[in-house]
Amino acid sequence: xxxxxxxxxxxxxxxxxxxxxxxxxxxxxxxxxxxxxxxxxxxxxxxxxxxxxxxxxxxxxxxxxxxxxxxxxxxxxxxxxx
Amino acid sequence: xxxxxxxxxxxxxxxxxxxxxxxxxxxxxxxxxxxxxxxxxxxxxxxxxxxxxxxxxxxxxxxxxxxxxxxxxxxxxxxxxxxxxxxxxxxxxxxxxxxxxxxxxxxxxxxxxxxxxxxxxxxxxxxxxxxxxxxxxxxxxxxxxxxxxxxxxxxxxxxxxxxxxxxxxxxxxxxxxxxxxxxxxxxxxxxxxxxxxxxxxxxxxxxxxxxxxxxxxxxxxxxxxxxxxxxxxxxxxxxxxxxxxxxxxxxxxxxxxxxxxxxxxxxxxxxxxxxxxxxxxxxxxxxxxxxxxxxxxxxxxxxxxxxxxxxxxxxxxxxxxxxxxxxxxxxxxxxxxxxxxxxxxxxxxxxxxxxxxxxxxxxxxxxxxxxxxxxxxxxxxxxxxxxxxxxxxxxxxxxxxxxxxxxxxxxxxxxxxxxxxxxxxxxxxxxxxxxxxxxxxxxxxxxxxxxxxxxxxxxxxxxxxxxxxxxxxxxxxxxxxxxxxxxxxxxxxx
Numbered sequence: 110x111x112x113x114x115x116x117x118x119x120x121x122x123x124x125x126x127x128x129x130x131x132x133x134x135x136x137x138x139x140x141x142x143x144x145x146x147x148x149x150x151x152x153x154x155x156x157x158x159x160x161x162x163x164x165x166x167x168x169x170x171x172x173x174x175x176x177x178x179x180x181x182x183x184x185x186x187x188x189x190x191x
Numbered sequence: 192x193x194x195x196x197x198x199x200x201x202x203x204x205x206x207x208x209x210x211x212x213x214x215x216x217x218x219x220x221x222x223x224x225x226x227x228x229x230x231x232x233x234x235x236x237x238x239x240x241x242x243x244x245x246x247x248x249x250x251x252x253x254x255x256x257x258x259x260x261x262x263x264x265x266x267x268x269x270x271x272x273x274x275x276x277x278x279x280x281x282x283x284x285x286x287x288x289x290x291x292x293x294x295x296x297x298x299x300x301x302x303x304x305x306x307x308x309x310x311x312x313x314x315x316x317x318x319x320x321x322x323x324x325x326x327x328x329x330x331x332x333x334x335x336x337x338x339x340x341x342x343x344x345x346x347x348x349x350x351x352x353x354x355x356x357x358x359x360x361x362x363x364x365x366x367x368x369x370x371x372x373x374x375x376x377x378x379x380x381x382x383x384x385x386x387x388x389x390x391x392x393x394x395x396x397x398x399x400x401x402x403x404x405x406x407x408x409x410x411x412x413x414x415x416x417x418x419x420x421x422x423x424x425x426x427x428x429x430x431x432x433x434x435x436x437x438x439x440x441x442x443x444x445x446x447x448x449x450x451x452x453x454x455x456x457x458x459x460x461x462x463x464x465x466x467x468x469x470x471x472x473x474x475x476x477x478x479x480x481x482x483x484x485x486x487x488x489x490x491x492x493x494x495x496x497x498x499x500x501x502x503x504x505x506x507x508x509x510x511x512x513x514x515x516x517x518x519x520x521x522x523x524x525x526x527x528x529x530x531x532x533x534x535x536x537x538x539x540x541x542x543x544x545x546x547x548x549x550x551x552x553x554x555x556x557x558x559x560x561x562x563x564x565x566x567x568x569x570x571x572x573x574x575x576x577x578x579x580x581x582x583x584x585x586x587x588x589x590x591x592x593x594x595x596x597x598x599x600x601x602x603x604x605x606x607x608x609x610x611x612x613x614x615x616x617x618x619x620x621x622x623x624x625x626x627x628x629x630x631x632x633x634x635x636x637x638x639x640x641x642x643x644x645x646x647x648x649x650x651x652x653x654x655x656x657x658x659x660x661x662x663x664x665x666x667x668x669x670x671x672x673x674x675x676x677x678x679x680x681x682x683x684x685x
Contacts, residue, residue, distance in 0.1 A: 139404075139406070147406045147408060147664065148661045148663050148664070151660070152660050152661060166439045167433075167436035170409065170436070171409050174405075
């Protein structure tokens with residue numbers, strides 16, 4: 110899966126959680142989305158983990174500040190599997 | 192020597208040591224003194240030398256916010272914390288109720304223009320003038336708790352109350368020193384925050400703060416190892432967020448892991464204990480009305496399991512200057528082992544709300560006042576208090592009084608330790624019934640009810656079981672019941 114495809118899936122997940130009208134770019138952070146609180150962060154991580162069949166460790170999660178960070182992590186995990 | 196003198200002595204004694212680390216920047220006690228002095232000069236320009244005034248502080252994550260608090264106290268005035276993200280109407284209500292005329296704000300927040308008090312901006316204001324310590328025993332702060340009517344209730348705490356708390360707390364932790372590094376995780380408008388900066392500043396230790404924005408539970412995980420934190424306190428709900436990652440968490444530096452603000456489930460904290468192998472666990476309890484913390488259970492993980500009731504860890508014993516009574520339904524004192532309402536007396540108890548209401552229990556033939564906490568407890572034969580839930584939360588089902596904790600304990604046993612909360616609700620037939628929210632539970636509710644039938648009397652089997660991804664929490668990290676009921680109203684009432 111290339112970067113664009115990974116982002117498209119994450120965008121769809123984000124819109125499902127935060128609402129269809131949410132603007133999602135790789136640079137969007139939790140500060141940009143009102144509904145992106147602690148609880149929805151946990152839901153977002155769990156949904157992405159399930160969708161891509163990956164597991165993030167706590168240090169990886171700490172480093173996530175924007176949607177692009179999820180894409181980076183998934184790309185990295187895909188490369189590790191190759 | 193009053194409490195403010197003790198702070199002043201500590202600040203001067205530890206002048207070159209670090210007092211704070213805020214957003215990665217360290218501030219020495221010397222610098223902190225200069226910031227307090229700057230704010231004190233500003234305050235006196237505005238209010239003159241008159242002590243006893245009430246001054247607001249918009250609680251930003253800045254050194255100037257802490258400097259403003261101490262400038263207010265050292266000037267013999269009363270501090271009212273205001274949250275920069277709370278609605279203007281809420282902050283104005285607090286300003287009006289407490290008689291605030293001046294507000295410190297280090298960030299000149301735009302919303303502050305709509306607050307009904309004069310602003311004092313203390314951003315980057317320092318002074319070399321010596322600190323002046325007013326010796327009057329005035330009010331120290333006013334906090335607001337949500338009342339049952341929806342109107343916030345002002346809780347004034349005076350210097351005598353605060354001094355009694357500090358004395359009682361330090362007596363229980365003689366091992367804390369100026370070498371300790373405290374992580375303050377609470378919102379500054381909550382009274383739980385006071386412990387995280389008052390105690391270290393009295394000891395000459397360093398206070399680390401959680402940056403505003405981001406997610407608190409992740410900031411805690413980042414800061415704990417980065418700065419080798421030795422003491423921290425947060426709500427059990429924070430642990431719940433971290434639970435999926437416990438296996439990859441290990442904080443060897445932590446010596447004191449405190450919990451407060453919510454009932455502490457034993458299974459959750461015993462798993463956490465493996466992440467902090469060198470830490471003692473303390474479960475603390477205290478309504479705002481009784482000054483921050485009035486009972487503490489300090490223990491190690493091996494002994495923790497000996498004091499557990501319905502899966503909830505004991506809230507321990509009263510601090511040095513706290514006295515308690517446990518009263519039954521007819522306001523009669525109950526014997527050890529019997530359940531009753533916890534009433535708290537002694538030097539930490541407030542004089543009364545800002546409004547006229549006095550929520551006290553007074554024994555016949557005595558002048559001693561005891562604050563009626565609304566919390567149900569049982570005291571065991573060794574004097575340990577076991578928290579049994581809120582009096583208001585007690586459910587009455589088919590004529591029986593039911594503790595939600597009893598149902599939650601059974602659900603936890605039937606559902607492999609999953610977190611749950613039980614509430615009463617009126618079902619379609621208008622009958623009071625039981626509703627259980629359960630976190631991350633994939634099985635059919637009917638299967639859970641089947642298991643519960645082997646653990647609970649039939650009257651206590653919940654009518655509804657709703658599986659949720661995560662419990663919503665409020666700004667102080669406590670489970671947000673209103674949000675929960677709002678989000679799942681279709682499933683509850685549908």
